[in-house]
Amino acid sequence: MIDGATNQVVTTIQVGDRPYALVWNSTNNKVYCANDYSNNVTVIDGATNQVITTITVGDYPFALVWNSTNNKVYCANRGSDTVTVIDGATNEVVTTIPVGDAPRALVWNSTNNKVYCANSWSNNVTVIDGATNQVITTIPVGDEPFALVWNSTNNKVYCANWGSDNVSVIDGATNQVITTIQVGRYPRAFAWNSIQNRTYVANYGSSSISVIRDVTGIEEDREPLSANRKSLAICPNPARGYLAVRIPPTADRATIKIFDASGKLIKGIVLMGTDQEIKIPLKGMNPGIYFLQLGNEAKRFVVVK
Numbered sequence: 001m002i003d004g005a006t007n008q009v010v011t012t013i014q015v016g017d018r019p020y021a022l023v024w025n026s027t028n029n030k031v032y033c034a035n036d037y038s039n040n041v042t043v044i045d046g047a048t049n050q051v052i053t054t055i056t057v058g059d060y061p062f063a064l065v066w067n068s069t070n071n072k073v074y075c076a077n078r079g080s081d082t083v084t085v086i087d088g089a090t091n092e093v094v095t096t097i098p099v100g101d102a103p104r105a106l107v108w109n110s111t112n113n114k115v116y117c118a119n120s121w122s123n124n125v126t127v128i129d130g131a132t133n134q135v136i137t138t139i140p141v142g143d144e145p146f147a148l149v150w151n152s153t154n155n156k157v158y159c160a161n162w163g164s165d166n167v168s169v170i171d172g173a174t175n176q177v178i179t180t181i182q183v184g185r186y187p188r189a190f191a192w193n194s195i196q197n198r199t200y201v202a203n204y205g206s207s208s209i210s211v212i213r214d215v216t217g218i219e220e221d222r223e224p225l226s227a228n229r230k231s232l233a234i235c236p237n238p239a240r241g242y243l244a245v246r247i248p249p250t251a252d253r254a255t256i257k258i259f260d261a262s263g264k265l266i267k268g269i270v271l272m273g274t275d276q277e278i279k280i281p282l283k284g285m286n287p288g289i290y291f292l293q294l295g296n297e298a299k300r301f302v303v304v305k
Helices: 218-222
Strands: 019-025 030-035 040-045 051-056 061-067 072-077 082-087 093-098 103-109 114-119 124-129 135-140 145-151 156-161 166-171 177-182 187-193 198-203 208-213 233-235 242-246 255-260 265-270 277-281 288-294 297-303
Touching: 019 061, 030 061, 030 072, 040 061, 061 103, 072 103, 072 114, 082 103, 103 145, 114 145, 114 156, 124 145, 156 187, 156 198, 233 297, 242 288, 255 277, 265 277
Parallel strands: 145 187
Antiparallel strands: 019 030, 030 040, 040 051, 061 072, 072 082, 082 093, 103 114, 114 124, 124 135, 145 156, 156 166, 166 177, 187 198, 198 208, 233 242, 242 277, 255 265, 255 288, 288 297
16 A cells, blocks of 8 residues: 555555455445455455455456445456445445456446446446446447446446457447447557546557547537526536536426535535526535536536636
8 A cells, every 4th residue: 555645655455366456435435455366355444454354256356346326346257257246334245246258347337327347258348227236238349348437528438349459439328339439459448538538548459549539528518508408507617616507497406416526425505496597606625527416417527726
């Protein structure tokens, strides 16, 4: 474990055999480590760096993701073709979900509360409902899908297909493949740049990085607010001082929620029945990426100094 301020090694924590994946649960301040050859997950206390417990999962656990909405950790087991669901509060296994052959990657879509699992030997992606743990659908993609990333600005999931040298782009709302993008040889890792709305793909076989630019990026949320809009709109973006929100007439009038990039709820604003536009003060919010949610709609915005 490395201190983020000093870059010094604080301690070394003994876990299982061949640790392969890590994820942090910010709600309970726990770190989970998937031990590929031990068939278990080590749970570490984020405050004390002590091992809390070890959870038995499927064969060869290979990938982890945390669902902050329901406080669940998902573990993809490449040897048993399953995903183990762990309760983030109790560290108990909730259920085990059969997926495709050799699952190797997971990502969580917080807008629709879905978990995507890339199955490298069956050339598809399993979509799991984050609330019910039920499989929603299976999406055919390219050969040997190996990595996933979610673009929260446009609610798209990118799937790197190692065997076909391309990336499948999946609509997060409809679970349909929108397009397939040719990249370099053996794509196997992603990074998403939320400021420029670009996706970076590491091509293992060609010693290169492909940069994908989404043509419908943050600019769409910089349009002036219009009373005729039928969907949730925000302005300005990036924001400084306040955020104006246009509420469409058909919106579910309940509470506007603002989350930070980790999924932590920052504030809630109760709407009145007649509200059409409100201004939300941003005082006290640190610069960074946030998400505003109303009903089933969500918008990403950036707070700047």
